[in-house]
Amino acid sequence: MFFLFSAGYRKTVRRVEEGMFFCLRCEAECAYELRELHSEQHVFRVLPVHESSRMFVLCTGCGTAFDPECLDESSTAELAELEIEVPHFAYGNFAPRGSRSGRRSLSAHSDFRRH
Incomplete structure (x- = not known):
């Protein structure tokens, strides 16, 4: 009997x-977005094994993530x-400025330099 085992990891923001x-x-009044980072390990793409979520605040002025x-x-x-620090994908469409540790600027990320 043939049995295919499938496991994975899903992350959403x-x-x-x-x-x-x-x-x-x-050091100024800025707009922010409160975001939830949710990660889930699953088996057969439907049975969750482990779930975790974390909230963070993203300053839309400088791109810094805060507690x-x-x-x-x-x-x-x-x-x-x-x-x-939050994973790079958690920034979504927002491109953080600067290249401090844990963050990348558009010019420092090779995927954004495609012609």
């Missing part, structure tokens, strides 16, 4: 909310405590 906040990197705590105006956390 969903925009939850948009608004304005004070970006610690830009959602940055939206709390009473928070006393510093930039280094709030800034987080």
